[in-house]
Amino acid sequence: MAMNVLLVDDSAVMRKVLTRALRQAGLDIGDIVEAGDGVEALNMLESGGNVDLVLSDWNMPNMNGVDFVAQARSKGYEMPIIMVTTESGDDRIAQATQAGANGFIHKPFTPDRLAEALGQFAAV
Amino acid sequence: MGNVCQGLDVAALVEESFREVLETMFALPVEKLDSPTIDELAVVGMIGLAGKEFHGLLQIHCTQPAARVLAAALLGGEEMLDDPAMISDSLGELANMLGGSVKQRVDSAGNKVEISLPSVLEGQFETHDARGSERTELAFRVDGQDVLVCFVHEFKNEE
Numbered sequence: 001m002a003m004n005v006l007l008v009d010d011s012a013v014m015r016k017v018l019t020r021a022l023r024q025a026g027l028d029i030g031d032i033v034e035a036g037d038g039v040e041a042l043n044m045l046e047s048g049g050n051v052d053l054v055l056s057d058w059n060m061p062n063m064n065g066v067d068f069v070a071q072a073r074s075k076g077y078e079m080p081i082i083m084v085t086t087e088s089g090d091d092r093i094a095q096a097t098q099a100g101a102n103g104f105i106h107k108p109f110t111p112d113r114l115a116e117a118l119g120q121f122a123a124v
Numbered sequence: 125m126g127n128v129c130q131g132l133d134v135a136a137l138v139e140e141s142f143r144e145v146l147e148t149m150f151a152l153p154v155e156k157l158d159s160p161t162i163d164e165l166a167v168v169g170m171i172g173l174a175g176k177e178f179h180g181l182l183q184i185h186c187t188q189p190a191a192r193v194l195a196a197a198l199l200g201g202e203e204m205l206d207d208p209a210m211i212s213d214s215l216g217e218l219a220n221m222l223g224g225s226v227k228q229r230v231d232s233a234g235n236k237v238e239i240s241l242p243s244v245l246e247g248q249f250e251t252h253d254a255r256g257s258e259r260t261e262l263a264f265r266v267d268g269q270d271v272l273v274c275f276v277h278e279f280k281n282e283e
Contacts, residue, residue: 013198013210013217020200059241086224086239088231106228108149108221 002030003052003121008041008068009034009084010060018055018084025115038063038071045077053121055105058085058096066099073100080121084109132233134260138182138275141225145218146266150197157263162270167191167212168245169219173227173277175237180257180277182223184215190269191215197267216242222273254278 005022007015015034022029033049035041037060045051054072058065069081082103083096093104105117139156146152162185169184186194188211195214196202204210219242230237253259257278264271 011213011217011220013195013213016199016204017217086220086227088224088228089236107224108145110148 002028004031004033004050005029006041006044006049006051006054007032007034008036008038008054008056008060008065010036010057012036014057021109021111021114022118024111025118027115027118037061038065038068041068042071042075045072046075052079053118054079054081055084056081056101058083058087058092066096066101069096069101070099082117082121132178132230134258134275134277135262137226137229138260138273139262141222141229142262142264142273144225145221146197149221152194152197152267155265157265157270159263162187162263162272164248166246166248167215169215169242170245171219171223171242172240173223173230173237174240175230175235177280178230178235178237178277179280180275182219182226183251183274183276184219184222185272185274186215186269190266190271193267193269194218194271212244212246216244219244226275 007018009015019032022032033044035044039062056065056068065083065085072081080102081100082105083101084105084107086107088106096104103117105114143154146154164187166188167186171182173180173182191211192205195205195211198214198217199210223239223242227237227239253276257276260275262273264273
């Protein structure tokens with residue numbers, strides 16, 4: 001069954017890059033919806049959007065990616081959330097994981113890397 | 125005692141990172157040039173890297189037509205390029221990804237750095253590097269357009 005994806009990134013360009021990469025990755029992706037920051041993303045989840053998977057940037061205005069993950073988990077949202085970011089290092093990964101993130105994709109990434117990271121969550 | 129980053133081949137890591145972003149991620153052909161052949165630099169995407177022992181400013185300089193080619197590659201076509209902001213945002217995102225790739229390589233060499241948010245400048249300007257910094261310049265032809273990548277950097281605590 002196709003997975004509906006929420007992209008959370010303050011860069012409209014990066015949201016387009018991710019949309020294209022998702023479509024090229026050979027995964028069964030349904031609707032893709034976009035939010036410009038963590039606050040907007042939480043509002044979209046709370047408005048009842050049917051989201052199966054979230055890809056979130058780390059550094060964003062209003063609410064950053066890690067705070068968004070923590071808030072989403074505290075509100076009971078259990079869908080996989082993957083961080084897509086230039087942040088790296090064991091401390092950052094630990095911080096995101098502790099907040100409730102399920103995975104980490106470092107920018108720049110290839111469609112293959114995206115498929116590998118999302119393969120366990122999205123049907124091929 | 126010398127800096128742990130002293131062994132870094134800065135030119136090589138910048139070239140590897142630039143190729144990783146454009147060739148691997150966006151399938152754009154990249155050819156390294158012996159010298160820059162850009163007459164009128166008009167747009168620059170920039171991002172800073174800063175750590176305890178190493179810091180620098182990465183810059184992608186190009187002309188407006190080159191910026192348009194790069195933006196079209198990121199966005200998957202020219203449909204959105206009527207909005208000039210999408211072109212400058214694309215160059216900023218390209219600088220962000222280049223910075224992320226360089227950061228990974230510098231981190232791997234044992235010197236953790238953080239990167240800044242990207243910035244984009246348009247227009248004619250001169251740049252003057254801080255005293256003590258080193259400038260590495262690499263010229264590339266990307267899908268028929270020339271692009272200049274500069275990395276102004278400084279190793280701290282050098283003997």
